[in-house]
Amino acid sequence: xxxxxxxxxxxxxxxxxxxxxxxxxxxxxxxxxxxxxxxxxxxxxxxxxxxxxxxxxxxxxxxxxxxxxxxxxxxxxxxxxxxxxxxxxxxxxxxxxxxxxxxxxxxxxxxxxxxxxxxxxxxxxxxxxxxxxxxxxxxxxxxxxxxxxxxxxxxxxxxxxxxxxxxxxxxxxxxxxxxxxxxxxxxxxxxxxxxxxxxxxxxxxxxxxxxxxxxxxxxxxxxxxxxxxxxxxxxxxxxxxxxxxxxxxxxxxxxxxxxxxxxxxxxxxxxxxxxxxxxxxxxxxxxxxxxxxxxxxxxxxxxxxxxxxxxxxxxxxxxxxx
Amino acid sequence: xxxxxxxxxxxxxxxxxxxxxxxxxxxxxxxxxxxxxxxxxxxxxxxxxxxxxxxxxxxxxxxxxxxxxxxxxxxxxxxxxxxxxxxxxxxxxxxxxxxxxxxxxxxxxxxxxxxxxxxxxxxxxxxxxxxxxxxxxxxxxxxxxxxxxxxxxxxxxxxxxxxxxxxxxxxxxxxxxxxxxxxxxxxxxxxxxxxxxxxxxxxxxxxxxxxxxxxxxxxxxxxxxxxxxxxxxxxxxxxxxxxxxxxxxxxxxxxxxxxxxxxxxxxxxxxxxxxxxxxxxxxxxxxxxxxxxxxxxxxxxxxxxxxxxxxxxxxxxxxxxxxxxxxxxxxxxxxxxxxxxxxxxxxxxxxxxxxxxxxxxxxxxxxxxxxxxxxxxxxxxxxxxxxxxxxxxxxxxxxxxxxxxxxxxxxxxxxxxxxxxxxxxxxxxxxxxxxxxxxxxxxxxxxxxxxxxxxxxxxxxxxxxxxxxxxxxxxxxxxxxxxxxxxxxxxxxxxxxxxxxxxxxxxxxxxxxxxxxxxxxxxxxxxxxxxxxxxxxxxxxxxxxxxxxxxxxxxxxxxxxxxxxxxxxxxxxxxxxxxxxxxxxxxxxxxxxxxxxxxxxxxxxxxxxxxxxxxxxxxxxxxxxxxxxxx
Numbered sequence: 001x002x003x004x005x006x007x008x009x010x011x012x013x014x015x016x017x018x019x020x021x022x023x024x025x026x027x028x029x030x031x032x033x034x035x036x037x038x039x040x041x042x043x044x045x046x047x048x049x050x051x052x053x054x055x056x057x058x059x060x061x062x063x064x065x066x067x068x069x070x071x072x073x074x075x076x077x078x079x080x081x082x083x084x085x086x087x088x089x090x091x092x093x094x095x096x097x098x099x100x101x102x103x104x105x106x107x108x109x110x111x112x113x114x115x116x117x118x119x120x121x122x123x124x125x126x127x128x129x130x131x132x133x134x135x136x137x138x139x140x141x142x143x144x145x146x147x148x149x150x151x152x153x154x155x156x157x158x159x160x161x162x163x164x165x166x167x168x169x170x171x172x173x174x175x176x177x178x179x180x181x182x183x184x185x186x187x188x189x190x191x192x193x194x195x196x197x198x199x200x201x202x203x204x205x206x207x208x209x210x211x212x213x214x215x216x217x218x219x220x221x222x223x224x225x226x227x228x229x230x231x232x233x234x235x236x237x238x239x240x241x242x243x244x245x246x247x248x249x250x251x252x253x254x255x256x257x258x259x260x261x262x263x264x265x266x267x268x269x270x271x272x273x274x275x276x277x278x279x280x281x282x283x284x285x286x287x288x289x290x291x292x293x294x295x296x297x298x299x300x301x302x303x304x305x306x307x308x309x310x311x312x313x314x315x316x317x318x319x320x321x322x
Numbered sequence: 323x324x325x326x327x328x329x330x331x332x333x334x335x336x337x338x339x340x341x342x343x344x345x346x347x348x349x350x351x352x353x354x355x356x357x358x359x360x361x362x363x364x365x366x367x368x369x370x371x372x373x374x375x376x377x378x379x380x381x382x383x384x385x386x387x388x389x390x391x392x393x394x395x396x397x398x399x400x401x402x403x404x405x406x407x408x409x410x411x412x413x414x415x416x417x418x419x420x421x422x423x424x425x426x427x428x429x430x431x432x433x434x435x436x437x438x439x440x441x442x443x444x445x446x447x448x449x450x451x452x453x454x455x456x457x458x459x460x461x462x463x464x465x466x467x468x469x470x471x472x473x474x475x476x477x478x479x480x481x482x483x484x485x486x487x488x489x490x491x492x493x494x495x496x497x498x499x500x501x502x503x504x505x506x507x508x509x510x511x512x513x514x515x516x517x518x519x520x521x522x523x524x525x526x527x528x529x530x531x532x533x534x535x536x537x538x539x540x541x542x543x544x545x546x547x548x549x550x551x552x553x554x555x556x557x558x559x560x561x562x563x564x565x566x567x568x569x570x571x572x573x574x575x576x577x578x579x580x581x582x583x584x585x586x587x588x589x590x591x592x593x594x595x596x597x598x599x600x601x602x603x604x605x606x607x608x609x610x611x612x613x614x615x616x617x618x619x620x621x622x623x624x625x626x627x628x629x630x631x632x633x634x635x636x637x638x639x640x641x642x643x644x645x646x647x648x649x650x651x652x653x654x655x656x657x658x659x660x661x662x663x664x665x666x667x668x669x670x671x672x673x674x675x676x677x678x679x680x681x682x683x684x685x686x687x688x689x690x691x692x693x694x695x696x697x698x699x700x701x702x703x704x705x706x707x708x709x710x711x712x713x714x715x716x717x718x719x720x721x722x723x724x725x726x727x728x729x730x731x732x733x734x735x736x737x738x739x740x741x742x743x744x745x746x747x748x749x750x751x752x753x754x755x756x757x758x759x760x761x762x763x764x765x766x767x768x769x770x771x772x773x774x775x776x777x778x779x780x781x782x783x784x785x786x787x788x789x790x791x792x793x794x795x796x797x798x799x800x801x802x803x804x805x806x807x808x809x810x811x812x813x814x815x816x817x818x819x820x821x822x823x824x825x826x827x828x829x830x831x832x833x834x835x836x837x838x839x840x841x842x843x844x845x846x847x848x849x850x851x852x853x854x855x856x857x858x859x860x861x862x863x864x865x866x867x868x869x870x871x872x873x874x875x876x877x878x879x880x881x882x883x884x885x886x887x888x889x890x891x892x893x894x895x896x897x898x899x900x901x902x903x904x905x906x907x908x909x910x911x912x913x914x915x916x917x918x919x920x921x922x923x924x925x926x927x928x929x930x931x932x933x934x935x936x937x938x939x940x941x942x943x944x945x946x947x948x949x950x951x952x953x
Binding site for chain 2: 016075203
């Protein structure tokens, strides 16, 4: 599990990583030179100024001053040149990773930040192929992805460091960025703009798969939820549909169609629950449903009164929604 | 006028001078105090109390982050604490403490008896104190802001931050900004119009230059934050305006622009005085005139201008047009040029001076190490692609603690060790001073260096906890340990100050053989600062043979007379009489404070503020005979 610009797995992140290494080495060397010069000044013997009559005049000789002026002038000129170079390099890398050069064949995914989870919508010209999901983005390896971001409530920031830098999601505005995964993998992302109480628990996953596998995933996700296969899950579905769950959640293929909370149509296929807070398993899910405020204090997920006897069928049903 | 036999070259009746300039005794006298040294000391002491509070908040945060999924602090509490920490350190510690240094030192350095508007000075202090008491007082009643020290809407707006916490935050800004503006006006006029004769601008100490530039920056920057916090945010919250509320067509990015138009210069407002302190310490302790005085001064001025051109680098992730972003990258890089010139000048001074390795010099070396590293990470953050990866991560936390603690706090501590004899009349213990330096230096790097790495491996800022397994555990634990090392360094410093103040050896007027005027008068300085105002023949007056130096006579001693000089060349212009001590600035501040504090609860308190403030101002400006003491 990683969430690091250091483990770059996409072309944009790789460019930025190279830039970071270039800046880091160059600036590190300059830092060492400056500190070295400061420390070296402590070695009186090497300064060649023992003859300077400082105690009386408090001034170095005109010759020393002239030499210092020259050295400081050169150092300033070198600083200027280095900064000029760094600016050019930085701007050119910035251009290559910015949204304005997103390739035309890119896959458009809309991400909406909301306290404290992520609405994901795969755009399509064909309305039947628009897909809503949450907190987990599957992408095909090697294909550019355009992320079109916005926010429902407060400002959030979409960030998958292994693939690309961050982009703020601002209510009332649309922001763009593009990314591409160069190898399959599971990349963690997290909200980077302070967004309130549970800012710390607003993570998501980007799962990069080979195109064939991605298409398979996509086709499956576009299907309505699987029908309950046995009595237990059938009972779970009834509990779900007859409880307050349906006020916020949608499960396609059933009567549940609200979109205040994450779409649960294929909930069982996701890695984590509560926006990356816990691994998705039955124990965690039971804890989350029974007392959301304990898992994620302040979460807008309501505490729905579920009888203890109803909990097992309910979580069995939800976990069956692969 | 009769020369006083015991003090050569004094042509003044010191007894009359003392009686003219002394404060009134008793509690009433304490509340009526308008002497710049007393006010400066109050600023510094008050700011230090807030530093301790901010430090305690930092320790609580570090304890919470020591291990993943820690439950030491709840999410809500953590968010309040980091908001208070940032707010306290920026508004209640860093700016006021630098202002306090300026108020105390500038009149002494330019050779005058007080600041230009002593009552305004007192008013500024009381407003600052009231602002600090207001936010911490409200905290006891549970009204604690929790939207960050930057309070971005819509999160800080009425819908997502119900309760009074954010109102308290926004109104506290008003208090501290009024105070900062008062000080800025004081210092600008004192520096430009009250310099000793002969101290033309090109003979002015670099510290005064830094305070001058800082004060002008305050005048341009602080109104911006008042627009952001009061006009936009507070009105949106309390009056239902929609400046920055996107749900009603307001623009949250407008707030960010205006806030950072203040917020970035704010950093230099904190950091420029520190540059002046470094130059002062180095000039004295290398025994040579600071190298490249014109370059240093021009860099300070350059910093002041460039600082207003880089606010957008706080907003690179918001997706602004690319051409504009490139401009702000270039502008952000430019600040490294002016800062670089200063570092080079100091290095040149160090290389060709005769360094005395005092505790103050230790802090200057610590400053060079830490600040230069912070500058390097600053250059990285100026690059948009790098910023997009590191923005709002612990890398930024590391960066700005390197520039603010390294760039401002270390020089400030150096300055305390350097001017301690002047403040208290006693020498500070050098051994304990060096010990506190080393502990602080090691603790600082232990705390903040690992945060660079944390940012690079993806740890975002302002998170009250983190999940295990992301490789963040060790660095966080290290940082928490480092925070406690910093605490112990701070304790050594406090012990040293308290001990040396009581029982340090007497310092005399000029223990360091320094060059600038504040060292000419006794330590601590008398209420009138100088028996006779000095005349300044060179840039380093105290290093000028005394035969070449003159003094000013002819100012009345039985009235609070000061000499007004011309802006560029400090030619004597006319005499001016300063007001006597008065309790009205305190009462005016009290009136405004009550009204402003009340106004977040109900609108009519604005009327109360106006009426009470007006009453205060009437008392303040009631015509009165200038003070005149009997000879």
